[in-house]
Amino acid sequence: MSRSKYLLVGVSGLALVAGAGTLYVAPLLAEPTGPKDCTDILPPLPALAASTTATVAEPRWSQRGGTVNDASCLSRTAVAGVVRPRSEADVATALAYARAHRLPVSAAGVKHSMGGQAFRAGGIVLDMRGMQAIRLDEAARTVTVGGGATWHAIQQAVHPRFAVKAMQSTDIFSVGGSISVNAHGMDHQAGAVMGSLRSVRLMLADGRIVTASRTENADLFRYVVGGYGLFGVILSAVLDVVPNDIYRSERQLIDYRAFPATFARIAADPSVGLSYVHLSTAPKTLLEEALVYQYRRFPEDQALLRAPLGEVASTKVRRLTVNLAKKNDLFKSLKWWSEKNIEHRIETCTVTRAQAQGSGEACLVARNDPMHDSVAYLFNDLPGETDILHEYFVPRDRIVPFIDGMRGIFRAQDANVVNASIRAVGVEDNALSYAPAPAFSVVLYLNQPTTAAGTERMRQLTSDLIDLTNREGGRFFLPYQLHYTPEQLERAYPEIGAFFAAKRGWDPDGVFSNTWYARYAPAFAKQPAAIRPSITSGAPSA
Numbered sequence: 001m002s003r004s005k006y007l008l009v010g011v012s013g014l015a016l017v018a019g020a021g022t023l024y025v026a027p028l029l030a031e032p033t034g035p036k037d038c039t040d041i042l043p044p045l046p047a048l049a050a051s052t053t054a055t056v057a058e059p060r061w062s063q064r065g066g067t068v069n070d071a072s073c074l075s076r077t078a079v080a081g082v083v084r085p086r087s088e089a090d091v092a093t094a095l096a097y098a099r100a101h102r103l104p105v106s107a108a109g110v111k112h113s114m115g116g117q118a119f120r121a122g123g124i125v126l127d128m129r130g131m132q133a134i135r136l137d138e139a140a141r142t143v144t145v146g147g148g149a150t151w152h153a154i155q156q157a158v159h160p161r162f163a164v165k166a167m168q169s170t171d172i173f174s175v176g177g178s179i180s181v182n183a184h185g186m187d188h189q190a191g192a193v194m195g196s197l198r199s200v201r202l203m204l205a206d207g208r209i210v211t212a213s214r215t216e217n218a219d220l221f222r223y224v225v226g227g228y229g230l231f232g233v234i235l236s237a238v239l240d241v242v243p244n245d246i247y248r249s250e251r252q253l254i255d256y257r258a259f260p261a262t263f264a265r266i267a268a269d270p271s272v273g274l275s276y277v278h279l280s281t282a283p284k285t286l287l288e289e290a291l292v293y294q295y296r297r298f299p300e301d302q303a304l305l306r307a308p309l310g311e312v313a314s315t316k317v318r319r320l321t322v323n324l325a326k327k328n329d330l331f332k333s334l335k336w337w338s339e340k341n342i343e344h345r346i347e348t349c350t351v352t353r354a355q356a357q358g359s360g361e362a363c364l365v366a367r368n369d370p371m372h373d374s375v376a377y378l379f380n381d382l383p384g385e386t387d388i389l390h391e392y393f394v395p396r397d398r399i400v401p402f403i404d405g406m407r408g409i410f411r412a413q414d415a416n417v418v419n420a421s422i423r424a425v426g427v428e429d430n431a432l433s434y435a436p437a438p439a440f441s442v443v444l445y446l447n448q449p450t451t452a453a454g455t456e457r458m459r460q461l462t463s464d465l466i467d468l469t470n471r472e473g474g475r476f477f478l479p480y481q482l483h484y485t486p487e488q489l490e491r492a493y494p495e496i497g498a499f500f501a502a503k504r505g506w507d508p509d510g511v512f513s514n515t516w517y518a519r520y521a522p523a524f525a526k527q528p529a530a531i532r533p534s535i536t537s538g539a540p541s542a
Helices: 003-029 088-101 151-158 175-181 218-224 256-267 315-325 329-341 396-413 452-471 486-492 496-506 515-524
Strands: 061-064 081-083 105-108 124-127 134-137 142-146 162-164 197-203 208-213 233-243 246-255 272-279 289-297 363-366 385-395 416-425 439-449
Touching (some): 003 315, 088 105, 088 124, 088 233, 105 175, 105 233, 134 151, 142 151, 151 162, 175 233, 197 218, 208 218, 256 272, 256 289, 256 396, 256 416, 315 329, 385 452, 396 416, 396 452, 452 486, 486 496, 486 515
Parallel strands (some): 105 124
Antiparallel strands (some): 061 081, 162 233, 197 208, 197 233, 246 289, 246 363, 272 289, 272 416, 416 439
16 A cells, blocks of 8 residues: 555544544533433322312413423423412412412422422422512621522622622522522531521411511521421522622642541631532542632732622533543543642632732632532533432531541442532521531532433432431431432431421411422321411511
8 A cells, every 4th residue: 555545544544533532522512402301210109189170360370281300300290380470479379379279389499409399290380580689788788689589690799899698609599499408508607598598588378478587487487498498488588798808719639538637727717718628539549639629818808809700611621521521430530630730720810910919829719709600511411311419418527437438339339420529517407407516518429321220320329328427427418319218318307207297387288399298298297297386477468
């Protein structure tokens, strides 16, 4: 064969490889075309009672019949319909219709719970995203927001002078959803959302509107926060805001066994405003190396300009990195190597070094910046797979043995771990608390095939992680998949029976429901319903 023919063959081969590589990579880079919808793995529920023939006003349906799903894409559920209220009167109309027709009602935001906590088969879904008004009170340092307002929109409204005190670590969630799970985030000093929540305005099952806070209807307040929407519809909330401080971004690579001592130093340093930890997901150093991120207040920051809030850069590259890491061990190792060695070099520093004279090579950001992340790079249209969240709360003195046990489970079951992080939570005093004592929160992002076998493997993994958490004296977070038994639920939350009884006391006709409640509450039905306390300032709905 002539030299030119060899060259032609070589070029053709390279072209084929490049073309194949492009075909392989393109879906991993691509923007999602819409919400993923895979299948339904939720447990079957008992049939609903027959509807009455009562004549009441129809709500303004945004969807009549059909199905809904959540972020897992595994919870496709047939519903009576979806109503997107834009006023309290719209909510009242939907509740009146539900009562007349004996239909359960679930309030929903962006539906990032993964076990049907935002809907119930055959029920009405209130899509609260239409109630998103935001009003900042600079003098009182509060912001009043509609239950459907997202943290993304709230940050835009209070920036540049103020920042949210406590919110989830990403900004896509609705306030009503965050209150309903008592979400927490990066601020280890502020605690969860409950700590910065002044009050909530709530519509009860009978249509009355009440305010609940630590001083007004305090018992109801403790049930609404972390109450999974079972006690009323959150119409609006009043939240604390704080100064939008400037932080110096810092990071440190440590051995995971050094984390307790490292966190003790962070907790003792009042200048550290935000902190979290990423654990290695590379096979050779699985959960052994830890990157500690912290944001330290920069002195004399008032003269520094806060740049407008921008979106996270390099979305396609980030999406590609995450999606490749699901494919094999090599890409998992490369992803972790990149986080250790490259990401901090391309970090977006919103306060320029020219402004921050004397700071050397410090990367400076405003408080709002690290939390202004809508994680667009986590969403995709890849067929046959989905990403699942887990979260476990472990007593602080048991975090090292918990990580050791978790590593053993991951390796034994060949779990596809995409991300693992640690955040700190304090004591949370709501009725169904995931942290009755200070704890570390371990957040896992896991990939699974959307097959029966993939679901069964995830069920076993979840059960084993819950049992490990129980042995270490911890609790698991309830907004995720329903791969646990009523016995596991009661071991983690001994107060669950009393919680369900209180729900029946506040809502004796069972107007508010969801798949999670319908799945587990019957196992605890023998406990008598709690006597409903009197309500102050109750008023009929508009």
